[in-house]
Amino acid sequence: GQNIDQPTEMTATEGAIVQINCTYQTSGFNGLFWYQQHAGEAPTFLSYNVLDGLEEKGRFSSFLSRSKGYSYLLLKELQMKDSASYLCAVGNAGNMLTFGGGTRLMVKP
């Protein structure tokens, strides 16, 4: 089975940097995904890691350590519109996703 943990809530200041951590225990790993979900809307794809290391995409970066079962999403130069839930999801061999509980990020002025 899959077990995915991430903090429930985080608060950060506009313009700052925030790191959202995700730890997982899984049987059959085929990549780790990060999604952003605004309230009442569907998730949107942010990033994908299958190899160890850092993937950078604009203000967002995602890191993976497979040996530690650990990933983080790094958001730089925070903007108010970044207030959302961030979902960590692990893909299995069948490309099915199991989602963590999500981290609600609140960006304050």
Next chain:
Amino acid sequence: GAVVSQHPSWVICKSGTSVKIECRSLDFQATTMFWYRQFPKQSLMLMATSNEGSKATYEQGVEKDKFLINHASLTLSTLTVTSAHPEDSSFYICSARREGLAGATDTQYFGPGTRLTVL
């Protein structure tokens, strides 16, 4: 990016009625689509995997006779909630899996969701 649509966006129905939700991949073909349910302030829970031309695969605890899934074409999957009850009120989200090109990974793209309220 890939576009997935869902219809309707929201629906209110009486207890005991059936509701059909459509999920379409607009600019790519999807042999596999997924149906999720999300209760307020909770994460997405996978209900079933919809396979084009074959029966859906349901997750444990999801009643296949209550949540009917049909994936008749490479761009359309439907979820029918039969004999809906108030406890079925939820946010239903579909996703379509787009196969990666040149060895890239497959990625799921989500529809905008359907909010179902059963009175």
